[in-house]
Amino acid sequence: MPELPEVETVRRGLQPVLEGARLAKVEARRPDLRFPFPERFSERLTGRTITAIGRRAKYLIIHVQDGPVLICHLGMSGSFRIEADDDSETPGVFHHERSKSTAHDHVVFHVVSAAGARSRVIFNDPRRFGFMLFAEELPETHPMLAGLGVEPTGNTLDGVLLASLLKGRRSPLKAALLDQRLIAGLGNIYVSEALWRARLSPLREAGTIAKPAKKAREQSERLAEAIRSVISDAIASGGSSLRDYMHTDGSLGYFQHSFAVYDREGEPCPRPGCGGHIERIAQSGRSTFYCRTCQL
Ligand SMILES: [Zn+2]
Numbered sequence: 001m002p003e004l005p006e007v008e009t010v011r012r013g014l015q016p017v018l019e020g021a022r023l024a025k026v027e028a029r030r031p032d033l034r035f036p037f038p039e040r041f042s043e044r045l046t047g048r049t050i051t052a053i054g055r056r057a058k059y060l061i062i063h064v065q066d067g068p069v070l071i072c073h074l075g076m077s078g079s080f081r082i083e084a085d086d087d088s089e090t091p092g093v094f095h096h097e098r099s100k101s102t103a104h105d106h107v108v109f110h111v112v113s114a115a116g117a118r119s120r121v122i123f124n125d126p127r128r129f130g131f132m133l134f135a136e137e138l139p140e141t142h143p144m145l146a147g148l149g150v151e152p153t154g155n156t157l158d159g160v161l162l163a164s165l166l167k168g169r170r171s172p173l174k175a176a177l178l179d180q181r182l183i184a185g186l187g188n189i190y191v192s193e194a195l196w197r198a199r200l201s202p203l204r205e206a207g208t209i210a211k212p213a214k215k216a217r218e219q220s221e222r223l224a225e226a227i228r229s230v231i232s233d234a235i236a237s238g239g240s241s242l243r244d245y246m247h248t249d250g251s252l253g254y255f256q257h258s259f260a261v262y263d264r265e266g267e268p269c270p271r272p273g274c275g276g277h278i279e280r281i282a283q284s285g286r287s288t289f290y291c292r293t294c295q296l
Pocket residue numbers: 269270271274275276277291292293294295
């Protein structure tokens with residue numbers, strides 16, 4: 001499932017093709033994905049110019065001139081790819097099984113850049129948990145986005161803010177970090193990674209790092225820093241894979257990561273001198289990977 005860094009990678013990949021381009025034609029090849037497409041979906045976008053492509057949590061937000069704001073979510077298996085719109089095959093080898101299955105190409109945006117270059121931006125989603133909706137007003141007031149917490153990117157999330165979000169919370173730290181009303185777009189993988197970097201147990205009570213004591217203040221600082229760095233490192237590795245994909249099949253948003261703990265059950269803890277092993281436990285029905293020796 002794409003997490004925030006993948007969505008940000010998709011945004012950065014789409015930006016040079018979409019921003020400033022005109023939507024010459026928009027094809028929705030079925031009536032729905034996870035939700036029905038908005039009424040007059042193609043009609044309301046066709047002929048309009050895309051002014052900006054942003055992101056909030058895991059939502060892509062596409063602004064068009066004098067039109068609705070398009071909110072896209074990749075769901076479990078959604079991906080975009082870019083092809084030259086000259087009906088020739090994209091050069092390079094299709095190493096991505098995903099993009100071969102054109103049966104799952106559900107939306108095709110035919111775009112023309114300001115310089116006249118034609119491209120197809122194709123949304124492929126085998127499991128169809130993705131969706132596209134319109135926001136008529138400011139997208140942040142849309143019901144999907146209205147209750148979202150702080151972004152884990154940039155400098156907004158610091159130790160003081162994190163402590164204020166977690167103060168008095170009795171839930172396990174991992175569960176609190178997954179609560180989208182507190183921090184938006186942080187998913188299962190990066191929570192495990194951030195807790196390992198911060199040397200904090202996923203099982204400890206969330207409020208324990210939000211106490212006035214110096215130790216708690218250091219812990220909340222460490223965790224805020226770990227969250228920001230784990231996300232920014234993943235975005236940076238997405239950026240390098242973006243350049244690779246551009247030269248192959250044009251698929252955006254899925255790339256190989258190297259994780260310290262995620263999916264590494266039984267392996268030695270990678271922290272120098274720790275000597276512990278990575279365990280997998282279930283929390284709220286989801287896997288958590290951590291090292292009980294160095295994460296306290
Ligand atoms: Zn360890």
